[in-house]
Amino acid sequence: MPTTDLSFIAHHAERPRGFSDLVADLRTARGTSRIGTAIRIPRGRLAYNQDLIGELRPSASYVLADPETRQVVLPYNKRGRGRTDHAYLTEDAPKANRARYVGQVLRSQITHGAGALITPSLIHGINPGNVDIDATIDFAKTAVADPAATGHDLIMGVEALHTVFANGTARNYMVNAIVDLDDELPLWLRMTSPAPQGRGQILHEGSLKGLRDAVEALTANDRPVLLPYSGMCGWLMMGFGALAFGAGVPASLERTVIPSPSGGGGGSQPLHWYFEPQMLGFVRAEEMPSISAVAGFTPCPCPFCGGGLPASGAAFDADVAAKHYLWWCISLTDDVRAAGNRADHVRDTLDDALAFWSAVQGAGVLLDNRSEPTHLETWRRVAT
Secondary structure, X not given: OHHHOXXXXXXXXXXXXXXXXXXXXXXHHHOOOOEEEEEEHHHOOHHHHHHHHHHHOOOOOEEEEEOOHHHHHOOHHHOOHHHHOOHHHHOXXXXXXXXXXXXXXXXXXXXXXXXXXXXXXXXXXXXXXXXXXXXXXXXXXXXXXXXXXXXXXXXXXXXXXXXXXXXXXXXXXXXXXXHOOOOOOOEEEEEEOOOOOOOOXXXXXXXXXXXXXXXXXXXXOXXXXXXXXXXXXXXXXXXXXXXXXXXXXXXXXXXXXXXXXXXXXXXXXXXXXXXXXXXXXXXXXXXXXXXXXXXXXXXXXXXXXXXXXXOOHHHOOHHHHHXXXXXXXXXXXXXXXXXXXXXXXXXXHHHHHHHHHHHHHHOOOOOOOOOOOOHHHHHHHHHO
């Protein structure tokens, strides 16, 4: 079960390499660390997803099959490749047909081989008032009563816009509605926020403070909180009660944005983003030689970097950079777990990052504006 101790959730992505191999390499590198994984049901056909889960089980501490019920806000033909295999993805009126809908969502996860099941949710804040969170609460009640749930651990799916978290009245209504449930279910909690610039982190201070308040309140009321698709923002919340955070290699897995039909993409070359742990954010690989010359820089100890810097230009290895980043997510999680006071540990880590960023600036190193860790000061205030 994901809630037995702190863990990191690696989110499935098809690129830059085979995901199950990547997780196996992380398991080899991290030994006894708790490494969970989550696939997204709508993104693949049933047979593909089942094979993937079978490949992940030997290496992962747990495997979840996220139903991503948020996809039902899209037209049917935009709900993912798996829509023809999963009845719940054909539903256009989940609130009106909640018993059928909830049953289909649970059974889809069971068919995939998931042990813990995530209940469906709507995105609170898209429609006026509380209709979507009220429906999400009813979905959880229905799931508890559904015979399909027998013998399975349930995790309550909840999603809300960042504006809900920033608004005290709206946030308190949501938290109180969850706490009023008779069953003390863990939360699969997603905060939907605007798309990032490059690999930038979440900057809206009011939303982050609201997320911290929600995590602390839910944890205090025996509702363990998992923060999928949150990136390093989820690590920040581990100082205040979150039991897990999730991230993936693509930027799209670093935060939750409003669902939109996928497009064809642009023709520009991707930038070579590399996670710089001393600044708790991403920089371009081509900037690392200048950063490494700053006093106080520590060579990366992960086995994928070998104490060196990432290659740049055409030699940049996206596979190595991906494993480096996820290794650090796991390492940072382990550090929080080992800390006597988790909030103090997060604050100290932020202070160290701010000090190193100050040294980088003092050395006259010029970075792409998307590489500058502008989130650090905001996050330090949130953590205060």
